[in-house]
Amino acid sequence: MPDGGLNLTLSDDETSRLLEQAEAAGVSPEALASELLARLLDDPTASTRPATTAADYEGPFTELEDALAEFDAELDRRRAARGA
Template sequence: MADGALTITIPHDDAARLAERAEALGVTPEALALQMFSRLVDDGADLERPATASGDFDGPYIELEDALTEFSAELERRLAARAE
């Protein structure tokens, strides 16, 4: 890595998506990748470890199974109300 330059290799499908997006924006894939990388590095929040456990969240946490049960019950209630 000379003078701060860095070469990375990304999977072909990601490279294709990057190229499509860059073309739509009228820039080169390299320019778009550099802009995206700069934004990511400048915003430290994006670099934090993703929340994966209930203790990782600041707000209320609901287990997935509980949320799905609540959602299903609400959906059934609304469908029943519509049928009346």
């Protein structure tokens, strides 16, 4: 690596996601990968910090069925208010 280059092998899924995100951002996949790696390397805790913690799972929680019923009721209320 004397020239500063590095080759990485990505899975098909990772490659696809990188290409999609780069296109959406209007940059080359290489530029996006370089920026993402730079951000990761600049944050010394990024690779050791867990994606979730126990606190993420502490309540209160709403059951999915209850949330969907509440959503449907609110949607019906708004439709009725609009006369739809």
